[in-house]
Amino acid sequence: MSHSPQLVLLPGLAADERMWRGVLPLLPAALRPEVATAHQDVNLHRIEDFAARLLAQHAGPLVLAGASMGGMVAMEAARQAPQRVAGLALLGTTARPETPDMRALREGAIELFEQGRVREVIEPNVALAFHPVNAANTDLVQAYLDFVLDAGPDHLVRQNRAVIHRPDARVHLPQVASPVLVVCGAADQLTPPECSAEIAALVPGAEHHLLPDSGHMLTMEQPEVVTRLLVQWLGRNGWI
Numbered sequence: 001m002s003h004s005p006q007l008v009l010l011p012g013l014a015a016d017e018r019m020w021r022g023v024l025p026l027l028p029a030a031l032r033p034e035v036a037t038a039h040q041d042v043n044l045h046r047i048e049d050f051a052a053r054l055l056a057q058h059a060g061p062l063v064l065a066g067a068s069m070g071g072m073v074a075m076e077a078a079r080q081a082p083q084r085v086a087g088l089a090l091l092g093t094t095a096r097p098e099t100p101d102m103r104a105l106r107e108g109a110i111e112l113f114e115q116g117r118v119r120e121v122i123e124p125n126v127a128l129a130f131h132p133v134n135a136a137n138t139d140l141v142q143a144y145l146d147f148v149l150d151a152g153p154d155h156l157v158r159q160n161r162a163v164i165h166r167p168d169a170r171v172h173l174p175q176v177a178s179p180v181l182v183v184c185g186a187a188d189q190l191t192p193p194e195c196s197a198e199i200a201a202l203v204p205g206a207e208h209h210l211l212p213d214s215g216h217m218l219t220m221e222q223p224e225v226v227t228r229l230l231v232q233w234l235g236r237n238g239w240i
Contacts, residue, residue, distance in 0.1 A: 005061035005086040005239060007031035008054070010070025011039070012092075012217075013159045014151040018143060019067065022223025028231065028240040031063065039073065045158055047166045051076035055084060063239060065089035065230060067219050068191065069159065075169040078176055087237060089181040089230055092188055092216050094195035095169035095202065106160045113153040113160075122148050131187045131215040140220060173202040180206040181233045183226065185214030207233060 007027060011019045017035040027033040038044065038053035050073045055062075063086050066074030071093025078085040098106075109121045126141050134140055148156075180203045184196035193210055200208035209229055214221040234240045 004030065005063045006058060007033040007063045007065065007234070007239075008036050008058055009033060010036045010054070010064060010066035010073050012068030012070050013163060014148045014156055015067075015070075016040070016147050016151075018147045019217070019219055021143075021220075023219050023227045023230070026224075026227045026231075028234065030240060031234065034058075036070070036073075039069070039159065039162075040155065042154065042158070045162060047072050047076050047162050048080075050162065051080055055081050060084075061086045063087040063089070063234070065091065066093060067091040068093055068216065069163055072163065072166050072169065075173070076167060078178070079167075079169070079172045082175070082177070085178055087179045087181075087234075087239070088176065089183070089233065090196070090199055091183045091226065092185055092191050092196070092218050093199070094191040095173055095199050096195060097166060097168040098164050103164050106164050110157050110160055113156045116153055118149060118153050118156060128189045129216050131185065131213055131221060133213065134215065134217075134221045144217060144220065170198070170202055173199065174204070176203050179233070179237045181229065182206055182208045183218065183229055184210055185216060185218045185221065186210050186212050187214060188216045188218075190216040 009020045020035055036054050039050045044050055054077055064074035071090040074088050078088055112121050126135055182196045182200040184193050200206040211218055211222050211225055219226050
């Protein structure tokens with residue numbers, strides 16, 4: 001078995017490989033970069049289940065790069081199998097459990113999703129997901145709308161419920177011994193910079209970057225910068 005870990009990219013809620021389109025082709029081929037699909041399994045309903053399936057689907061040591069909900073899954077995978085997770089790159093995510101306010105918002109959205117009123121929820125979300133400059137970029141916004149609308153109401157309901165009931169990752173982060181990279185958009189309204197700062201403070205030796213001119217969707221808004229930070233971090237840890 002190769003000792004070089006595989007780099008697995010974990011998309012956010014309702015996202016797929018298109019969220020990583022600007023990053024994936026630029027990553028070192030030696031790490032066999034691949035976008036995870038565990039969260040798309042219609043039979044899985046919890047962050048813990050997504051993490052277990054991810055670990056079952058990918059053998060050997062892993063470096064997990066998770067954006068948003070993908071970061072929650074990555075942190076849970078590190079809790080479940082610390083000996084398997086060689087490194088974590090956590091992009092625009094939070095270790096905190098759901099707040100009552102956000103739970104109420106998600107429950108309201110779930111009701112609309114169940115009625116098939118997906119676009120009604122998702123289109124206003126663009127202003128929250130992107131930096132204002134990027135929210136005015138029609139191509140970028142259309143790419144985002146495409147994959148979220150393609151996910152469909154059932155996936156949106158299931159994944160939002162998983163996020164509502166996510167575990168509090170702050171409990172185990174201080175025990176993470178592997179290298180951790182934390183990146184957040186300075187204008188992130190969904191997982192604000194203080195969430196990333198908290199993760200970086202909890203993990204011994206974590207590397208932390210704040211990206212100007214970026215909101216929550218940093219792999220789409222600043223793909224070149226995200227890729228550069230990832231590749232530099234991978235290199236510093238001897239994986240490439």
